Amino acid sequence: MRCRSLAGLLALWLAATPVCAGVFDGTGATVRIKDLVEFDGVRGNDLVGYGLVVGLNGSGDGIRNAPFTEEILSNMLERLGVNVAGEQVRPKNVAAVFVTAELPPFARAGARIDVTVSAIGDAKSLLGGTLVMTPLNAADGQIYAVAQGTVIAGGASAEGEAARVVQGVPTSGSVPAGARVERELDFDFAGMTRLRMALRTADFTTAARIEAAVNAAYGRPVARMLDSGTVEIDIAATGARSPAHALQQIETLSVRPQRKARVVVDQRSGTIVMGEDVRLSRVAVSQGNLTLRISETPLVAQPNPFARGETVVVPRTEASLEEEPGTGLAEVAGGTSLSEVVAGLNALGVSPRDMIDILKSIKAAGALHAEFVVR
Template sequence: MTRILRLTLILLMLPALGLAAPVRIKDLATIDGVRGNDLVGYGLVVGLNGTGDSVRNAPYTGEMLAGILERLGVNVTDETFRPKNVAAVMVTGTLPPFGRAGSQIDVTVSAIGDAKSLLGGTLVMTPLNAADGQVYAVAQGSIIAGGVSAQGDGASVVQGVPTAGTIPSGARVEREVDFDFSTMASFRIALRSADFTTAARMEKAINDDLGDGVATLLDSGTIAIDSASLGRVNPARLVGRIENIAVEPESKARVVVDHKSGTIVMGEDVRISRVAVSQGNLTLRVRETPMVSQPNPFAPGDTVVVPRTDASVTQEPGIGFAEVSGESSLSDVVAGLNALGVRPRELIDILKAVHAAGALHAEFVVN
């Protein structure tokens, strides 16, 4: 058991005699319609130290730079115009809910050409559009790149991603989303993880705090709030009160397995029916040791290679069947599986086999 616990990371949710610990509604749900909006734009980064786009492979970079300079009154019609310190980029960001004109948001800048690095570059004024095609923000500023690269005549090294970076508070909101929350007579709460039990508990908690009939359960992921039934009330203040109501959430029994790292995560409600498990390893080993046969000096004959193969099959002795009693708790399940003394990858295979046999009563997720 000690060897398994050293090799395998098993994260266990803390067992409790009753329900899970209370959680605020603001951590379990969102207000329907109160969300951010994605923004995207196409811009140009200047000031790179020779790590920008090559105009031959990215002609749109030169065309865009020429257009910007012409709008500034600079004529660059000469064909020898071949800058190496500019790069074409995509600029992305999110307009937060209730973002007002003049506020600033963070943006991400990513190269789309063959630029080697955006380190030290400056993004030129770039309009950011939403899905409706309207410009909602304008981005500009110095880029903070997340990596570094170095190159010599015979080798090169790259650490991180130098072709992408961020500009904190790099975009200024120019247009607001037309959404007046203060005039809403009702709104809906949307659960992040839909569950009928959690939604019903949330409805009861809200009605106990504000009065019967304020909250109505619509489905496993939606609760309607009738603020008009409370009289003249500010919806924003009402949301602030509802968000801090504590609810005991319910979750499905789930086992999550990550093959890459050998991580196994089990929920508290995982149960296994009575099952017996046996596990062993079969190793097939083939070893080639060819021999060279050659004639004596000055003797007739040719040198030949004589193959010699040594094949063997080894089966490690198992521990027989290990029994996991029916309707075991989480600690019993872990103790029973660890009693097999298997390695992490084999433990994952055992869980898959138990699930295929119908003895694992939980959702089985493999990443």
């Protein structure tokens, strides 16, 4: 039986009443500046390396399918003084892996960082393996850390001659504190005279509020808004002993951020999230469901025994059309606050998935004054 649901047959009429023309002064919560911006130069750097995991229980790479594993194993043995030239090395307990890590800001030589290990060949599991000394390079090609240690895989696998069971991802794991920093980044943070703060969500109003909060805290012009996503700090004007002392005072200041009105919906789970600045013009909404059902029950006709003839399949189709009573023509008044918008939409008495269709149609009618994001 086939069933098709034409849900959300909506009729929308945009009423003549415009959206409220006043300025909404919400009482949003204040947020620390450190949670709104990224400081110039205070950032991590990605590292990557190519190495070997050894000590696997026969779950390593097949050398025939992953010849690069044999090549790196031979090169490593040669560096250790083992001559394997011309020999066929075919172990089953070795796997080639990519090793990734993030070098945190201001990491000093000798510090430990976590690394992630991922198989790149046809290895079945990295459980119980040990990562052999692997240099980690940055984008400039320089080695900044060296990784080595026991791999902690995030899955499990078991297999027999006729079946195999896998839970999680046993071909990927981590080595906590498995890399030691060998080179420091060449960044003179203490010598900076001006420092820029980059907003994670660019907005002119939020940038202006950050500028005002910093200048009010020092009582003089210390911060200057460059654009919607950047605020510059004059370190010398702060009178602080160093840029670090200046940022310690600035990052704890609180401002009330301003964001664009946005409605985010997830069609898979039926989740709807609205920002506090969402506004709705006065609209009328009608919603109903139309269901079409088609069932096929073919009839087979056969000739009598020992009679000449052919078996014939006679099609037989039953179709029905059902229309559920809709909500009628419901009016949603213009909303001046998020609570009024939610109350007006809830008055329709529909499910969250039907609400998504209604919001789409209201946006198409021009009555939803917010950015509509569908995931």
